[in-house]
Amino acid sequence: MNGLISVIVxxxxxxxxxxxxxxxxxxxxxxxxxxxxxxxxSGTATQELLKDFIETGEIPIQHVWHEDRGFRAGTIxxxxxxxxxxxxxxxxxxxxxxLPDFIGRHRQLAETGYFxxxxxxxxxxxxxxxVLRQKIPLxxxxxxxxxWQWLQGRINRFLPLLYxxxxxWRYRHPRNWQKAMTCNLAVWKDNFLATNxxxxxxxxxxxxxxxxxxxxxxQGVKRKEGRFAVPVxxxxxxxxxxxxxxxxxxxxxxxxxxTTMIRAEQGVSQYLETICG
Numbered sequence: 001m002n003g004l005i006s007v008i009v010x011x012x013x014x015x016x017x018x019x020x021x022x023x024x025x026x027x028x029x030x031x032x033x034x035x036x037x038x039x040x041x042s043g044t045a046t047q048e049l050l051k052d053f054i055e056t057g058e059i060p061i062q063h064v065w066h067e068d069r070g071f072r073a074g075t076i077x078x079x080x081x082x083x084x085x086x087x088x089x090x091x092x093x094x095x096x097x098x099l100p101d102f103i104g105r106h107r108q109l110a111e112t113g114y115f116x117x118x119x120x121x122x123x124x125x126x127x128x129x130x131v132l133r134q135k136i137p138l139x140x141x142x143x144x145x146x147x148w149q150w151l152q153g154r155i156n157r158f159l160p161l162l163y164x165x166x167x168x169w170r171y172r173h174p175r176n177w178q179k180a181m182t183c184n185l186a187v188w189k190d191n192f193l194a195t196n197x198x199x200x201x202x203x204x205x206x207x208x209x210x211x212x213x214x215x216x217x218x219q220g221v222k223r224k225e226g227r228f229a230v231p232v233x234x235x236x237x238x239x240x241x242x243x244x245x246x247x248x249x250x251x252x253x254x255x256x257x258x259t260t261m262i263r264a265e266q267g268v269s270q271y272l273e274t275i276c277g
Contacts, residue, residue, distance in 0.1 A: 001110035005033040005103060006086030006189070010073055010182070011094030012040040015049045016132045017235050018094040022053050022061075024139035030104035035061045037094070038080035041068025074198030074208040077182070081189070081197060082271035089189050091182040091209075096120065096232040097138045105163070105230045106186050109170075114222050115191070115213065118184035118230035119160050121146075127154035128236040138233050155233070164228040174222035177256075182209040184232050191221050196267030207252045212264075214255055219262045 007025060011018045018037070025035060037050060042065070050063045064080045066072070081089060088110055092098065109116045123131065127149065131138060143161060150158040195215045202208040217223070255261045 001088055001107050003032075003088065004086040005088045005090055005107065006081070006084035007033050007035050007090045007092065007103070008038050008077055008080045008084070009035060009092055009094050010038045010040065010077060011042060011046065012068075013042045013046065014095060014237070015042070015045045017237075018046060019049055020097050020132065020135075020138065020235070021092070021094050022057075023137065024097045024099070024102075026053075026057055026059055027100055027139055028059075028098070028103045029100050030107055031059065032107075033059065033090075033103050034085060035059055036080040036084055037061065037063045038073075038076040039063060039065040040072055040076045041066060070203075072200070072203075073182075074202055075200050078197045078200070078268040079271050081192060081268055084189070087189055088186065089192055090186045091184070092232060093183040093234070095235040095237055096183055097235070098232050099139055099161075102230055102232070106226070109224060109226055109229060110186065110188075111224060112188070113220070114224040115180070115185065115187040115216055116224050116226045116230070117180035117213075118186075118226035118232065119179075120183055120232050120234040121158075121160055122156045122234050123236050124154050124156075125236040131235070160227060160231040162228055166225075166228060170225040171222075173225070175217050176223050177210055177213040177217060180210070180213045180223065182212075183234060184226070184230065185209065185213075186226070187216065187221070191216060191219065193268065193272075195219055195262055196264035196269050198267060199264035200266040201264075202248050202251065207248045211252055211255060214252070215262050215264070218259050 054061045066076055090106055146161055147158055149155045198208050198212055
């Protein structure tokens with residue numbers, strides 16, 4: 001994969017974490033990508049932060065924002081994809097920190113007909129506070145540094161930081177949708193558009209990313225495992241309001257069973273039509 005990658009960074013009112021995320025992206029070894037910040041209604045502090053990054057950063061950044069009307073991550077991601085220029089989409093959260101080879105590794109894993117979910121290491125609440133307070137550049141640290149943090153209980157895992165070729169193993173579960181999340185997920189834009197992107201009928205927190213993956217699989221797109229290649233460091237945060245969890249989960253189970261369900265009922269197409277118009 002040699003073309004432009006569009007990195008979609010989802011954020012909401014946490015500029016300190018977003019700064020750590022963007023600094024790590026600015027330090028990537030592979031420079032052939034753009035950043036679209038999918039902002040689910042943040043206030044002026046995030047806008048001011050992004051203004052500085054847009055003016056001084058070497059990687060092009062767009063800021064796509066809509067008003068805060070509750071958790072609408074799927075909607076703002078659709079809007080971000082609608083303005084993206086790349087052929088390959090890489091979704092991460094604005095509270096995730098990537099290592100310097102993150103974009104390059106994802107580019108190596110990219111393959112026609114496949115989506116690639118990566119994995120994450122979770123930081124503890126106390127260590128997250130320390131990292132943000134002292135502005136520790138996690139993306140600049142060594143493996144021995146992270147080993148020490150793991151031994152101290154500051155991160156929950158260490159092994160995912162290792163790179164293992166494992167080529168054949170990556171294709172073992174082509175129809176597995178579990179644990180494929182948009183904190184670290186790559187998909188070809190053509191496949192994303194063919195499914196009509198995220199389905200905005202999933203209101204509130206829960207399963208809009210799993211639903212996308214399930215519909216990709218129904219479309220014939222297969223899973224290619226990104227573990228032991230493209231981890232991210234996920235900063236600790238409180239859980240979002242999960243009052244819609246049960247309803248969203250039941251909708252998800254119905255879609256798992258209905259293999260004819262490919263296109264989102266209310267998806268990205270509405271924004272593409274607006275732009276084209």
